[in-house]
Amino acid sequence: MSDANFYDVQTDEEFWVxxxxxxxxxxxxxxxxxxxxxxxxxxxxAFLKGAPLPGRENG
Incomplete structure (x- = not known):
């Protein structure tokens, strides 16, 4: 059992993002x-200094 939350559809490699x-x-x-x-x-x-992430400017 893996705790990965994503996988590569070409290689089936699992990873965490x-x-x-x-x-x-x-x-x-x-x-x-x-x-x-x-x-x-x-x-x-910029995010570490307080800027919002792109696409999340409104929360």
Missing amino acids: SGPKRDRTDTRYGPSDPEIDPEAVETYH
Whole structure:
């Protein structure tokens, strides 16, 4: 039994995706830095400073 919440439809590889958290507890197990796609780094850092996530400007 897996606790993954997503899987790759081509490979059946299971993985966990967590939404970003301002307290930086983004990872599933224990403290570590999350892996952030290069094109999302600017948005992630803006979120950490208080900006809303894209598409969630109204809550």
